[in-house]
Amino acid sequence: MTDTATLDARRQAAQLDFIARGAPLVVGDLAATPFDREALAALGPDDAVLRIDTGLSAEVLCLQAGGQRWALKRAWPEARVRNADGRTAFLNEIQRRADHLALKRREPARWHGLADTAWASFGDGLLLSPWIDGGPVAGWDERQLGQLLRLACDLWLEGLFEWDLSEANILDDGRQVRLFDFGYQYRFDPLTQFSSAGHGDDQPLFHPAERFETRCFSAHLLALERTAGRDAALAAFRREKAVALQAYRRLRREAAARGAQAHVLAWLDGFIGRWATALQGDAADLYLAEAWRSHVLDLDDDLRGQSCTPLTLERADWLLAALAGHFGALRAGQAFFGHDAGLDREALRRRYAALRRQAEAFQLSTRKEHGA
Ligand SMILES: Nc1ncnc2c1ncn2[C@@H]1O[C@H](COP(=O)(O)OP(=O)(O)O)[C@@H](O)[C@H]1O
Ligand SMILES: [Mg+2]
Structure with missing residues (x-):
């Protein structure tokens, strides 16, 4: 692997090599649980209170033992996603669980939002966690937004970039928003890099709040636009941005204190300045630009994975309607990036109409609708 290779x-x-060598990786202590290894390996579906078998790299069994409930994640013999990220997701998750255990040992309160790991063994394809008694976040109030964004920023500060903040990977127990699926959480260097994309310092588009907005919150806003109207969606967006602004001011301070390089601090300053300015006004142009970015990125993701759903079509329809109704504001707000930068309105309309047709052709099941 050359120095010019991407971080991915x-x-x-390294992960495929680890898998090929059959290297062992064990995290946590099974003796502190009511289970033994043979019994866990031999569990059948009937032994579970609940079985979730829609996952791409594993199934999840809810078990009742020792007076509490447990989540047992069991790797499929062969991951259902055949690309490298899919094949390495289960190993990646166990590697991250090891990182999280070290963080939790140091500062338990700070990391309460990360699921605990009772025991995991890569060789056995098993990962055991206490069951999180909670449900999906519905309304995204300030507590929920603050906890999620702060946790994503705290992970970023530790050099852990969580890519998949989708609705299905976030639970709220009423007091604390919790994350538990780390198959797509990758390492990077927060002192010199923005994320684990590209070479780390050449893709400024991706950041923790962007991941939350793209994978989760933009769909929430889309539903609000549909059911409660644009003003209600804009009010929810302003609330989220105010919370994100607070989280990023803290993130910026911490990054500076830890010695992050000037280009990283300038990158954070860019978000902080833009959001603060927008929130002094109605933030409508920022709404358009951020929603454009999130819908474009998620549409692209769905098309690449050929895993489109009705939500994908809704995102494409939003993009086409935004071009028809707000092209000037989008351009003025520098919303167009990548292939789109420099295209005129008609070229963009043709491009997104074509992508929408592709998304229609790739309609699969409804699984991806709520993330993976
Ligand atoms: N510790 C847990 N507590 C409660 N529910 C869980 C837990 N772990 C997983 N789940 C449930 O199982 C589903 C799939 O688990 P997840 O870790 O996201 O697997 P996948 O990698 O297949 O997406 C989650 O969306 C959630 O509903
Ligand atoms: Mg998941």
């Missing part, structure tokens, strides 16, 4: 390519090579 290097990580995948």
